[in-house]
Amino acid sequence: MARDILKTLKEEHDALRKLFEEINGTTDRARKTRTDLLERIEANLMPHAKWEEQVFYPEFKKRADRDGLKTHAEAVTEHHAVEHTVIPEVKAADVETPEFAGRVKVFGEMIEHHAKEEEKTMFKMARELFTAEERAELDEQYEAWKASDEGMKAVAAARAEMQRGMGREQVATRH
Ligand SMILES: [Fe+2]
Ligand SMILES: [Fe+2]
Numbered sequence: 001m002a003r004d005i006l007k008t009l010k011e012e013h014d015a016l017r018k019l020f021e022e023i024n025g026t027t028d029r030a031r032k033t034r035t036d037l038l039e040r041i042e043a044n045l046m047p048h049a050k051w052e053e054q055v056f057y058p059e060f061k062k063r064a065d066r067d068g069l070k071t072h073a074e075a076v077t078e079h080h081a082v083e084h085t086v087i088p089e090v091k092a093a094d095v096e097t098p099e100f101a102g103r104v105k106v107f108g109e110m111i112e113h114h115a116k117e118e119e120k121t122m123f124k125m126a127r128e129l130f131t132a133e134e135r136a137e138l139d140e141q142y143e144a145w146k147a148s149d150e151g152m153k154a155v156a157a158a159r160a161e162m163q164r165g166m167g168r169e170q171v172a173t174r175h
Contacts, residue, residue, distance in 0.1 A: 005056070005138035006123045012048050013115035016041065020108035024101075034095040038104070042087075042159070045111070047146050050154040055137065055145070060122065063129040071122050078114045083158065086110055090164030142166055 053076070061072045086107050093100035107139040130138070145151040 002132060003136040003139040004132070005135050005142060006126060008054075008139050008142065009048065009052070010119055010123070012044060013119065014096040014112075016044055016048075016111055016115070019044065020104075020111065023104055024108060026101075028096050028098060028101065031096050034100065034104075038090070038095070041107075046158055047151060048085070050158055051142055051145055051151070054154060055141070060126055060129065061140075064125070067124075067142045068125050068129070071117075071125065075114070075122060078110065078117075082107070082110050082114070083132060083162060084165055087162050088169040091162065092169035098148060 019041045020039055023034060023041065026034050026037070057072060059073060061069065064072055086103070090100065090103040090107050093103050126135075
């Protein structure tokens, strides 16, 4: 079967869904499991999100009609909310607390909402806007990007930025 970027992105959403299901099932005593799962969630999410932002969303936007532009704007705003607010709050919580459990639950809910919208709306539009050959080519580009300096730098920069956001959240959520 031909490669298809939309299929790859959907599979990555499903992998994230499974990781959130696992982390939501942990107890407050599961320090190591929670830490490992959160690390895996970030390791899966960041390349996906950065590539969407830097390559897929701009390509989509170029071809989109008014509804597509609105969908694009929603997706970008959701990415920002997760990266700048939700993840820093999760990371500011001690993993052995109900605060962590509550924040990680919201993180998973945001990802579920966003992934579902992409799958049901944006990817559906993209199936019309991109030919099968273009979707196969994007899939190859994505794989190469993940292993490239450019891709790794983009992910590292986003993670460093979240680390700074976490410092701010620790102050803001101390009460
Ligand atoms: Fe996305
Ligand atoms: Fe996505």
